[in-house]
Amino acid sequence: MFTTTFLDIPPLAGADGSVTLPGSKSISNRVLLLAALCEGQTSVHDLLDSDDTRVMLEALRQLGCGVEQAEGGPLRITGLGGQPPATAARLFLGNAGTAMRPLTAALAVLGGDFELSGVARMHERPIGDLVDALRQLGCRIDYRGNPGYPPLAIGQPALRLDAPIAVRGDVSSQFLTALLMALPLVARRDIVIDVVGELISKPYIEITLQLLARFGVVVQREGWSRFTVPAGSRYRSPGSIHVEADASSASYFIALGAISTGDAGQNGIKILGVGADSIQGDIRFVEAARAMGAQIDSGPNWLHVRRGAWPLQAIDLDCNHIPDAAMTLAVMALYADAPSTLRNIASWRVKETDRIAAMATEARKLGATVEEGLDWLRIHPLPAGHWRAAAIHTYDDHRVAMCFSLAAFNPDARPVRILDPQCVAKTFPDYFETLFAVAQTPVERIPVLCIDGPTASGKGTVAAKVAQRLGYHFLDSGAMYRITALAATRAGLAIDAAHEERIAALARQLPVRFRAGRILLAGEDVSEAIRTEEAGMNASRVSALPAVRAALVALQLGFRGLPGLVADGRDMGTVIFPSAPLKVYLTASAACRAERRYKQLISKGISANIDDLRADLEARDARDSSRPVAPLRPAQDALLLDSSALTIEQAVSQVLQWWQERQPFPRAD
Ligand SMILES: O=C(O)C1=C[C@@H](OP(=O)(O)O)[C@@H](O)[C@H](O)C1
Numbered sequence: 001m002f003t004t005t006f007l008d009i010p011p012l013a014g015a016d017g018s019v020t021l022p023g024s025k026s027i028s029n030r031v032l033l034l035a036a037l038c039e040g041q042t043s044v045h046d047l048l049d050s051d052d053t054r055v056m057l058e059a060l061r062q063l064g065c066g067v068e069q070a071e072g073g074p075l076r077i078t079g080l081g082g083q084p085p086a087t088a089a090r091l092f093l094g095n096a097g098t099a100m101r102p103l104t105a106a107l108a109v110l111g112g113d114f115e116l117s118g119v120a121r122m123h124e125r126p127i128g129d130l131v132d133a134l135r136q137l138g139c140r141i142d143y144r145g146n147p148g149y150p151p152l153a154i155g156q157p158a159l160r161l162d163a164p165i166a167v168r169g170d171v172s173s174q175f176l177t178a179l180l181m182a183l184p185l186v187a188r189r190d191i192v193i194d195v196v197g198e199l200i201s202k203p204y205i206e207i208t209l210q211l212l213a214r215f216g217v218v219v220q221r222e223g224w225s226r227f228t229v230p231a232g233s234r235y236r237s238p239g240s241i242h243v244e245a246d247a248s249s250a251s252y253f254i255a256l257g258a259i260s261t262g263d264a265g266q267n268g269i270k271i272l273g274v275g276a277d278s279i280q281g282d283i284r285f286v287e288a289a290r291a292m293g294a295q296i297d298s299g300p301n302w303l304h305v306r307r308g309a310w311p312l313q314a315i316d317l318d319c320n321h322i323p324d325a326a327m328t329l330a331v332m333a334l335y336a337d338a339p340s341t342l343r344n345i346a347s348w349r350v351k352e353t354d355r356i357a358a359m360a361t362e363a364r365k366l367g368a369t370v371e372e373g374l375d376w377l378r379i380h381p382l383p384a385g386h387w388r389a390a391a392i393h394t395y396d397d398h399r400v401a402m403c404f405s406l407a408a409f410n411p412d413a414r415p416v417r418i419l420d421p422q423c424v425a426k427t428f429p430d431y432f433e434t435l436f437a438v439a440q441t442p443v444e445r446i447p448v449l450c451i452d453g454p455t456a457s458g459k460g461t462v463a464a465k466v467a468q469r470l471g472y473h474f475l476d477s478g479a480m481y482r483i484t485a486l487a488a489t490r491a492g493l494a495i496d497a498a499h500e501e502r503i504a505a506l507a508r509q510l511p512v513r514f515r516a517g518r519i520l521l522a523g524e525d526v527s528e529a530i531r532t533e534e535a536g537m538n539a540s541r542v543s544a545l546p547a548v549r550a551a552l553v554a555l556q557l558g559f560r561g562l563p564g565l566v567a568d569g570r571d572m573g574t575v576i577f578p579s580a581p582l583k584v585y586l587t588a589s590a591a592c593r594a595e596r597r598y599k600q601l602i603s604k605g606i607s608a609n610i611d612d613l614r615a616d617l618e619a620r621d622a623r624d625s626s627r628p629v630a631p632l633r634p635a636q637d638a639l640l641l642d643s644s645a646l647t648i649e650q651a652v653s654q655v656l657q658w659w660q661e662r663q664p665f666p667r668a669d
């Protein structure tokens with residue numbers, strides 16, 4: 001997951017390949033609660049692991065359910081067998097509607113001493129219609145903040161099950177879902193639910209009914225207006241249950257297939273884990289995408305999407321049945337041939353943010369014309385020549401972040417900045433990694449930031465931190481020489497011209513990776529082994545062998561991947577990435593560098609002499625800057641940064657400031 005404050009997506013050109021999507025949020029949280037309410041153990045396969053399911057799981061643990069997971073195996077829930085939880089609990093449910101609403105109903109009918117709260121936005125998301133319905137039943141629920149909204153306090157009910165319960169269905173279908181899941185716990189007689197007002201988001205009720213049936217409860221229904229939980233209903237665990245991939249998450253990759261073509265022509269995007277037979281209503285996004293021109297084939301557990309009509313064809317659609325996935329249509333509409341209208345989406349205003357306002361505001365930043373009404377949105381296409389680089393505010397709404405990543409396919413090759421990218425953690429923590437794994441763009445569009453400089457200038461530390469802040473890949477090219485030297489020594493090769501070819505052959509195959517501050521050689525952590533003074537001297541010798549340098553060039557170029565690269569070394573800006581948009585030459589006085597190295601060694605318990613260290617450094621500088629191939633010198637267009645008087649954080653800030661100054665995003669965003 002990208003935990004940076006922003007993520008810059010370079011202009012993307014195509015996409016190709018297959019993606020396996022994480023589990024459905026709606027199914028995961030229903031299955032977790034149902035498993036918690038029934039007797040015995042339920043094994044849940046392919047459960048979504050995200051913020052929304054974590055808050056649900058944590059709540060279930062607090063309520064006394066058994067939750068176990070063996071490495072790589074299914075999650076095992078041991079339920080409460082329909083009994084009220086034995087302990088009082090204060091439950092924090094983040095911004096998960098699928099946790100807050102159903103847990104409120106289940107705990108209210110079971111009774112106890114509970115408090116349910118969430119993030120600030122959750123306290124602005126309505127729950128009054130559900131509370132009103134539960135109060136008709138005799139449940140005791142008090143508002144701890146604003147009436148009609150969480151946080152809530154729940155006490156002991158005095159249940160009255162004789163009269164039908166009325167619940168409004170026109171604000172959120174989750175209120176009806178919550179009642180349908182809670183009432184089997186107390187169905188000593190038939191319990192009738194009457195839906196008042198036009199029920200929205202109907203397919204989510206189908207998910208609820210299907211999963212209730214899997215757990216042994218068959219609800220009778222009269223269309224969408226009356227539901228009866230039969231007397232004697234009782235939850236029974238199916239033993240084991242599989243969560244299909246999330247159809248709403250699929251919408252971003254369906255759109256990706258519809259918008260882009262791959263290198264190899266029309267291969268398109270294959271989506272694994274969810275298919276035409278999904279029980280999720282958002283699978284009907286497929287119909288909307290087809291109407292816009294996408295070519296979609298589907299099977300039992302897969303979808304295959306290719307670009308069809310181009311530009312996309314505008315649509316005018318009632319989106320009430322696909323409230324979440326419909327947001328994706330708003331961004332597809334930017335690539336259409338005429339204005340598209342999304343109707344009957346009033347519920348967007350009470351979700352993670354006011355989504356009608358958010359989609360309109362952010363699309364306008366890209367240059368689009370957008371009209372909005374109380375329950376509709378009209379997006380005009382954005383023709384080539386009119387796209388702007390924009391910093392997209394995401395309002396802590398995962399879907400705003402995921403939708404706008406698709407704007408990076410714009411014909412004007414503008415990058416897109418996504419602010420607070422980690423908001424995708426609500427339902428799809430690895431969304432951007434998944435996108436970058438299939439997205440394609442010419443390599444010269446992938447930004448590279450080079451930090452070169454002499455030994456002990458602090459460039460490694462600074463570069464690693466800059467990479468972390470930008471969410472970019474990191475190449476420690478100095479380590480490549482050290483690793484090559486280590487691999488050569490281990491292979492019994494003396495580091496000299498006589499062994500140049502053999503060392504070069506070794507370097508060509510070097511299985512090296514930089515992960516979380518560690519350096520891995522064929523999976524072995526060699527971070528310490530390559531940091532000795534001796535390894536440093538060997539690295540310098542190895543780097544003077546032209547054939548080895550040539551072998552490492554290709555390896556280093558391969559690190560330039562989406563969304564970008566920070567490369568640190570001695571010739572990154574001069575030789576390896578000469579067209580990098582920012583090159584920094586980081587130096588410090590020899591005295592200062594000797595002192596830093598001295599402190600580093602002493603802190604590791606290695607004895608050292610500061611004068612010797614300084615003499616070594618100066619000798620190495622002289623050798624590196626006078627070598628015939630790629631000598632150490634600043635690139636002509638490099639910015640010099642003397643870190644002698646700077647802390648690491650100050651140096652990092654300076655480099656990031658230079659980087660920001662080169663980005664096209666408006667400052668006010
Ligand atoms: O029951 C569910 O799993 C959901 C129902 C929908 O909410 P509304 O019924 O409030 O539209 C949907 O937007 C939400 O993401 C999940």
Ligand SMILES: C=C(OP(=O)(O)O)C(=O)O
Pocket residue numbers: 095096097098324351352399427
């Ligand atoms: C509306 C959403 O979430 P919630 O389940 O919190 O309602 C959503 O995921 O788009």
